[in-house]
Amino acid sequence: MSQVLPAEGGLRRVIGDGGSLPDGEVQGLGPEQLLALYRDLVLLRTYDERSVIYQRQGRIGTYAIYWNHEAMQVGSAFALEERDWIFPSYRECAIGLLRGMPAATVLSWWRGHPAGWWNPEDYGVASICVPIATHVPHAVGFAWGSRLKGEDRLAIAYFGDGATSEGAFHEAATFAGVMKAPVILFCNNNQWAISTPLSAQTAAPTLADKAVGYGMPGLRVDGGDVLAVYEATREAVERARAGEGPTLIEAVTYRSAPHGTADDPSVYIDEERVEEERENECVGRFERYLMRLGVLTAAQAEETRNDALAVMREGIAEAEAELPADVSLVFEHAYADPPASLAADLEELRRILRDV
């Protein structure tokens, strides 16, 4: 039996504050990789900011904002190989963009259009899971299956702090430990499950502490520090590839935007704390780091933002150009031989839609 290590207490950090807190560096990341990380961060940030605007304009439906979660998504995904699979929650809806998925696909998903249904096999990105934590066992099963086949590909599941209270998380982590599944359980702890704070979610001192109970290491990292996230995930990837099984990563941040476009956090959140977090948001933090290093100029940053905006402009135009799906789709794929009552229901639905 391998020894179960206690989870980490402090948060791993690489990026300094430009003052008393010194900058670190990650071995193996040169200017080219650092700029690639920056482009990914800006792309996801732009996707998120534009999506809130599109939602306000009525061009997409309700949207789960991930502003200031980009470093957790980009840093961890950067540590993976293309053959590894990503199992996202709704908070990572656009993570497929890092794998070449068109923005139009994700925007179509939020428009409730079937053009937003991608084949997971095409990108190594599973479908967005909206129920909480129920996709975590899928990632574990996938990774377990990969190990049984002797394939060298692993899985990562993303979920929030609230998800760690779910039975599905507990069962998945239990399986991961027992089956020595090459999986990374990545918790983006933004300290709020809509209006429920972490203190009402668990009595555990940290979420990483839960790892001990499943017989896996628990790492804790500053979720706003893309390099620290990358380094911690790389360590988990190396463990998984070496056949040493799963790792739980707790990336800690503070939710600095509403849960979603239908949420009003002013009734429950500490606005001052939010303001503090927004000033230290993850994309700006990395941008300033790169400028201190002399790797990024203001002109390059501007160009990167403009490129991302162009991706979004094309994406929304493409999504809006899709013809509306026929409502018959709602009734398909459930029965090999549909009962007659379904045909009547479809007719009724068509009549209602004609009348509105």
Add this chain to the structure above:
Amino acid sequence: MAERFLVEAVNDALHVEMERDSSVLVMGEDVGRLGGVFRATAGLQDRFGVDRCVDTPLAEAGILGTAVGLCMEGWRPVCEMQYDAFSYPALDQLINHVRQRSRPTGLMSWSRAG
């Protein structure tokens, strides 16, 4: 046709399928060493090994949930939960996820946006 108990027919079918298709695996509660509390999986672990007849933790949502992931990796898992009353914790996986896999879109859980 040979007459046999239903559970013997299940056991026979599992042997035949696992022989025929190397992606079929049996997983669940007491299926391996014991061969199932009703003997439905008797002999499978001896014949096909511990990786294809797997004793799992006692967690029904975990059994069905990881089976979904195994399917995505190309396996054809057969899940054992012993009693019908044991299976209800797995209904969430069945309703939210397994049924979505039958859609040709490769889609899971889109309809549950709340």
